[in-house]
Amino acid sequence: MTFTIQYIREHKGILLMQAFFACVFAAAFYLYHLPLEAVLYPVCICTVCGGVFGGRAVCSAYEKHKRLVKLKSVHRSILPDAFEEEKAGIWERDYQQIIAGLCRELQSGEDEAVKSRREMTDYFTVWVHQIKTPIASMRLHLEAEDTRLARRLKSELRRIEQYVEMVLTYFRMGSDSSDYVFCEVSLDKVLRESIRKLRGDFIMKGLELDYTPLEKTVVSDEKWLSFVVEQILSNALKYTGAGRVAIWSEASGTLCISDTGIGIAPEDIPRIFEKGYTGGNGRTDKRASGLGLYLCRQICGCLGVELSIDSEPEKGTTVRLRFDEEL
Numbered sequence: 614m615t616f617t618i619q620y621i622r623e624h625k626g627i628l629l630m631q632a633f634f635a636c637v638f639a640a641a642f643y644l645y646h647l648p649l650e651a652v653l654y655p656v657c658i659c660t661v662c663g664g665v666f667g668g669r670a671v672c673s674a675y676e677k678h679k680r681l682v683k684l685k686s687v688h689r690s691i692l693p694d695a696f697e698e699e700k701a702g703i704w705e706r707d708y709q710q711i712i713a714g715l716c717r718e719l720q721s722g723e724d725e726a727v728k729s730r731r732e733m734t735d736y737f738t739v740w741v742h743q744i745k746t747p748i749a750s751m752r753l754h755l756e757a758e759d760t761r762l763a764r765r766l767k768s769e770l771r772r773i774e775q776y777v778e779m780v781l782t783y784f785r786m787g788s789d790s791s792d793y794v795f796c797e798v799s800l801d802k803v804l805r806e807s808i809r810k811l812r813g814d815f816i817m818k819g820l821e822l823d824y825t826p827l828e829k830t831v832v833s834d835e836k837w838l839s840f841v842v843e844q845i846l847s848n849a850l851k852y853t854g855a856g857r858v859a860i861w862s863e864a865s866g867t868l869c870i871s872d873t874g875i876g877i878a879p880e881d882i883p884r885i886f887e888k889g890y891t892g893g894n895g896r897t898d899k900r901a902s903g904l905g906l907y908l909c910r911q912i913c914g915c916l917g918v919e920l921s922i923d924s925e926p927e928k929g930t931t932v933r934l935r936f937d938e939e940l
């Protein structure tokens with residue numbers, strides 16, 4: 614019914630024109646003192662015939678409309694084969710050929726883009742694995758020393774490893790395939806491994822770690838969840854000059870990580886998860902990439918974890934990870 618009303622509205626000009634012609638004939642017959650029945654009779658006949666032909670036109674237009682709606686759900690790689698050219702007019706066939714050509718060009722462009730991205734991802738995957746070798750070698754050499762300089766270099770080396778892993782994670786996030794493996798994950802295991810990696814930074818900066826084992830298990834992917842937790846802890850260490858970092862859980866199955874650092878300005882909080890956005894703190898720290906929290910938000914979306922941040926300048930920041938399922 615909605616389609617019929619819309620069709621009539623679009624063709625109301627023709628209906629009004631026919632009514633106007635009937636009025637012209639009626640006025641002419643009236644002025645010449647001729648019987649109006651001579652006009653009303655053919656008008657009625659034309660109205661009935663027009664209704665029949667108009668009904669067929671509406672049905673034909675509705676069938677065309679259904680075919681076009683169906684084509685919306687057809688993948689453009691098979692779209693050119695989905696046209697029913699024998700039911701199409703000359704102009705419609707021309708439009709179909711234009712659309713088919715554009716779809717082929719678009720599909721070709723997308724195939725090239727996918728191929729280019731795959732090649733770039735493969736390159737950076739190889740690059741990451743190759744660069745890990747000299748990093749591991751440097752770490753082995755530094756492990757033999759226990760000086761302030763060695764601890765500082767190990768901290769910077771860990772930062773390099775984190776940035777390298779961030780590059781690979783960024784390219785993997787844009788891939789059609791993923792290696793998510795969901796299983797029961799102990800939050801304490803993930804936290805302990807991340808704290809162990811960052812223990813040098815805690816010692817160098819003299820920060821207190823307030824952490825009591827949570828004894829909680831969630832359904833998630835351990836590797837990707839570890840990336841998120843390590844990134845959050847790394848940010849807490851980066852922007853906390855003195856004080857402590859606390860880790861606890863709330864009754865709602867939420868993991869909380871807070872610090873007593875410089876905090877985040879209120880105007881920056883709505884945009885901290887945007888790709889490339891560094892905010893006031895990031896502009897002060899020239900090494901900020903603006904990718905860490907963006908990747909965390911994307912990964913949390915894939916893991917079904919709600920990520921939120923509360924912060925107050927000069928008082929600290931609290932990051933919350935709310936899990937949908939806790940065991």
